[in-house]
Amino acid sequence: MNTAVRLLYKRENMEKWGKNFISWAQRKIAAHGYTCDGCGVELFDYPTYRLCENCTAKLRRIGDKVCAKCGRKTVAEGICLDCKQDMPKFTQGLSPFVYQGESAEFVNRLKNGDPRLANYLGEQMAEHFVKKFPDMTGVGDPLLIVPVPMTDKGRRLRGYNQTEYLAKMFAERLRSLGVQAVVDKKLLQKTKETAAQKKMSQKERKENVAGAYHVHKRKECRGKTILLIDDVLTTGATGNECAERLFGAGAHEVYFLVAAAVPERK
Numbered sequence: 021m022n023t024a025v026r027l028l029y030k031r032e033n034m035e036k037w038g039k040n041f042i043s044w045a046q047r048k049i050a051a052h053g054y055t056c057d058g059c060g061v062e063l064f065d066y067p068t069y070r071l072c073e074n075c076t077a078k079l080r081r082i083g084d085k086v087c088a089k090c091g092r093k094t095v096a097e098g099i100c101l102d103c104k105q106d107m108p109k110f111t112q113g114l115s116p117f118v119y120q121g122e123s124a125e126f127v128n129r130l131k132n133g134d135p136r137l138a139n140y141l142g143e144q145m146a147e148h149f150v151k152k153f154p155d156m157t158g159v160g161d162p163l164l165i166v167p168v169p170m171t172d173k174g175r176r177l178r179g180y181n182q183t184e185y186l187a188k189m190f191a192e193r194l195r196s197l198g199v200q201a202v203v204d205k206k207l208l209q210k211t212k213e214t215a216a217q218k219k220m221s222q223k224e225r226k227e228n229v230a231g232a233y234h235v236h237k238r239k240e241c242r243g244k245t246i247l248l249i250d251d252v253l254t255t256g257a258t259g260n261e262c263a264e265r266l267f268g269a270g271a272h273e274v275y276f277l278v279a280a281a282v283p284e285r286k
């Protein structure tokens with residue numbers, strides 16, 4: 021081989037090694053989560069940003085016009101129609117996002133095989149909570165965070181409970197903001213299987229969840245402020261039922277915090 025050919029051969033090899041190295045590094049980075057949790061595109065400032073601009077744009081923020089009771093987006097100021105018809109038992113509801121259109125599809129993925137979306141949604145719930153309830157984040161007892169439970173069978177079928185992931189991320193973000201918080205996954209239990217609620221009316225949902233939840237650790241509830249965590253607020257039937265149980269066990273206040281809330285009907 022003459023010198024020129026040898027050099028060319030070397031350069032080709034180097035390019036090949038270079039490319040191999042870059043694709044190896046990309047795989048390593050992707051494995052460590054430097055990608056958008058929503059769509060997987062590269063995100064170099066992960067986890068400061070967990071979603072890319074496209075995925076963030078799909079999510080609709082709740083805005084300022086919300087129901088003073090359940091926290092859903094309302095048409096006018098004041099209490100929403102659902103709450104007027106049947107006032108929920110929980111102290112107050114809160115949600116950073118509106119459950120509608122593409123925004124709803126995104127949140128649905130959380131329970132349909134994409135638990136990683138709880139990273140972003142749980143953190144956003146915590147930031148929204150701190151902004152809306154600054155008085156509750158001072159020093160005192162740690163906030164008691166309770167995810168809405170599933171039955172053992174339901175959990176086995178899905179493989180995970182998305183509200184536990186939300187609660188974990190919610191608490192982690194609170195702690196990083198200097199707020200003391202503990203998660204108790206066992207405080208509340210779901211002991212009765214409930215039917216899918218998608219097409220049910222407010223009244224049917226209420227009957228469907230009646231008696232489905234049980235406070236396992238009653239002593240832990242007494243006098244406590246509890247932050248109940250769920251993925252979506254539709255009619256508020258689940259939050260209402262759980263809150264009733266928790267109050268029955270002596271809880272002082274029960275806040276119902278969700279990732280997204282269905283807006284008021286027009």
Ligand SMILES: [Zn+2]
Pocket residue numbers: 056057058059060061071072073074075076
């Ligand atoms: Zn994305």
Ligand SMILES: [Zn+2]
Pocket residue numbers: 087088089090091092099100101102103104
């Ligand atoms: Zn309401």
